[in-house]
Amino acid sequence: MDLALDGLSVVTDGTSLVRDLSLKAESGQVVGLVGPNGSGKSTALRCVYRALRPNSGSVLIGDADLDTLTMRASSRAVAALTQEGSVELDFTVEEVVALGRAPHLRGNQRLGARERDLCQEAMRQLGIHHLARRGVLTLSGGERQRVLLARAFVQETQILVLDEPTNHLDVRHQVELLSFLRGRGLTVLVVLHDLNLASAACDRLGVLSQGRLLASGTPWDVLTAELVSQVFGVEATVVPHPLTGDPQLLYSLAPFTNSSGRHTTS
Template sequence: MDLQLDGLTVVTDGRSLVSELSLDVPSGGVVGLVGPNGSGKSTALRCVYRTLRPSAGAVRIDGDDLSGLSLRRSAQLVAAMTQDGAVDLDFTVEEVVALGRAPHLRGNAALGPRERELCEAAMDRLGIRHLAARGVLSLSGGERQRVLLARALTQEPRILVLDEPTNHLDVRHQVELLSFLRGADLTVLVVLHDLNLAAAACDRIGVLSEGRLVASGAPEDVLTAGLVRDVFGVSAEVVTHPGSGDPQLLYSLTPTGG
């Protein structure tokens, strides 16, 4: 299922947060959004999972305007793991994961055997089955991240959007999560701050600066020393990973002055 940001523009209080952003995420592909803080990455994602309405342009799924779908139907197709997806009530892990089935159930219908199997499979996949009876508020930040991703998977989405999913995760779980995304057979749009992780995990990368798309393409074409200097204000040498062939950045601690 293809995802397309078609001239997406978001203006709030007279300030343009995203300007004419066009980006294609092909079915089964993993596309990363990178850019400095405040460049519009999270704003663009909010339009995809419909907590924000674009001022102009559209989000399209297989060519159809997402705004033409019911909220229930869009929640069946698109799952989101957000930065502000904290759980304030001390539900158990099992209860939080089960919330992913809400778009598919009517009213307060109880989980059936298939729903329970989906929840258990998602917890197994994220390595949190042993936490099922624990209260979410007792978990570490990294454990909560995995719970929220399990909830998203339980939705059985066709499209998955993630905003900084590696926050709070240790190195092992960062690698496992991004490896999972590459093999998940889902259409994935992910915001990442770590450019090296983005290069390793994404088929294509879009770079935002001040709300505008300034570069888009394969990681080896986009992540150049010049772009990193101009967009992020950091000096870096680009090398090739000896195993994967992915571009990797070696940063200098000397400011560029830009």
């Protein structure tokens, strides 16, 4: 199912957080949103999982405007991994995963046999099966993100949005988490900080700066030295990944090494 942001604008307390943002993720595509802190990435995403209502513009899933759907209906189409990490109650892993079925169940109706299997399967796929009875408060960051991903999977949506899912994860868990996103046929919109991971994980990227979309396209289209310098204010050299061919950025720490190879001192 396609996901499209169409002329999305969000204004809070007179501050424009997102301005006229249009971006499309086609069915099965993984689209990344990158940009500096405060560029409006999370705000745009919050409109997609309906924690926020845009002041103008719309979010379209397939042909339907999200605003015309009930919260329940849209939660059957869009699952989200939010940044809200701190669960304070000590639910067990399987309880949290099972809550992903909430959009499909009435009141406190119990999970059916198929739904219990679905939860088991999701936990197996994400390698958290052995943690089923553990309390979520005792888990490591990587384990907890996988629990939340399993919860999103059992929601059985065709669209998944993730807000900086790799935050606070070590390298191995970052790579693992992003590889789970691919190959499930989901339409994914993901906010990422790490440009190299974004380049490796995403089919297309959108670059946000001060609430505006500055560029969008394939990683090779978008991740140019000029744009990185303009948006993030860092000097980077773009090279192809030796194995995958994805563009990768090599950063130079200030003081920059100039083209002749000598350190500048200014």
